[in-house]
Amino acid sequence: xxxxxxxxxxxxxxxxxxxxxxxxxxxxxxxxxxxxxxxxxxxxxxxxxxxxxxxxxxxxxxxxxxxxxxxxxxxxxxxxxxxxxxxxxxxxxxxxxxxxxxxxxxxxxxxxxxxxxxxxxxxxxxxxxxxxxxxxxxxxxxxxxxxxxxxxxxxxxxxxxxxxxxxxxxxxxxxxxxxxxxxxxxxxxxxxxxxxxxxxxxxxxxxxxxxxxxxxxxxxxxxxxxxxxxxxxxxxxxxxxxxxxxxxxxxxxxxxxxxx
Numbered sequence: 001x002x003x004x005x006x007x008x009x010x011x012x013x014x015x016x017x018x019x020x021x022x023x024x025x026x027x028x029x030x031x032x033x034x035x036x037x038x039x040x041x042x043x044x045x046x047x048x049x050x051x052x053x054x055x056x057x058x059x060x061x062x063x064x065x066x067x068x069x070x071x072x073x074x075x076x077x078x079x080x081x082x083x084x085x086x087x088x089x090x091x092x093x094x095x096x097x098x099x100x101x102x103x104x105x106x107x108x109x110x111x112x113x114x115x116x117x118x119x120x121x122x123x124x125x126x127x128x129x130x131x132x133x134x135x136x137x138x139x140x141x142x143x144x145x146x147x148x149x150x151x152x153x154x155x156x157x158x159x160x161x162x163x164x165x166x167x168x169x170x171x172x173x174x175x176x177x178x179x180x181x182x183x184x185x186x187x188x189x190x191x192x193x194x195x196x197x198x199x200x201x202x203x204x205x206x207x208x209x210x211x212x213x214x215x216x217x218x219x220x221x222x223x224x225x226x227x228x229x230x231x232x233x234x235x236x237x238x239x240x241x242x243x244x245x246x247x248x249x250x251x252x253x254x255x256x257x258x259x260x
Contacts, residue, residue, distance in 0.1 A: 057138075066097070094236075099121065119137050156187070162192045
């Protein structure tokens with residue numbers, strides 16, 4: 001069977017498949033064993049990146065992370081849906097956290113900023129998403145995908161997925177797996193855009209549940225809506241009723257612990 005040229009790596013002379021990283025560090029890390037000294041140095045870099053994220057995000061407040069595609073322009077209905085969602089979350093007192101890039105991420109950050117709420121971005125170094133969107137109060141950039149995803153999960157009480165591509169699906173299912181296996185609490189997982197997500201929901205229900213690879217309860221964990229106010233109420237009720245979230249005076253960062 002002939003190879004499909006879209007799967008060739010650019011270094012082999014083929015066409016690129018989707019988006020590639022402009023920083024080769026993570027790609028080198030995932031290519032297999034290297035020298036012991038090199039792997040030790042990389043482990044130190046990963047540790048430093050982790051600690052930088054922990055110290056920078058320790059005081060951002062109760063967050064809701066919004067996932068979604070970087071490819072939707074300002075004129076697209078899904079951009080506008082995410083913007084309205086960010087505004088509703090902000091009015092409810094949440095900090096809106098995203099991947100910090102354009103598209104859905106920009107829209108959610110923008111909605112939060114417009115109502116005076118905090119807006120945070122955790123970006124990954126990619127050629128199409130390197131620049132932070134202009135609606136961020138705090139911006140962090142990460143070299144490693146897994147470190148960035150850890151930050152997007154660690155500081156959030158809920159997760160909203162607007163329409164997106166492979167990256168969004170990865171984030172949805174990683175979060176769902178962490179909830180399913182009780183690695184994180186049963187935080188709300190919301191899909192915004194019923195029409196977009198319906199084929200995926202049909203696959204979960206009609207194929208995966210039927211074949212027994214997931215349970216009916218796993219599908220019921222996912223809340224689906226087109227209404228930003230409904231999504232926010234669902235999240236707020238869960239955060240207060242299930243997890244005891246309270247509005248309290250924020251703690252002050254300590255500069256000698258590199259907190260800010």
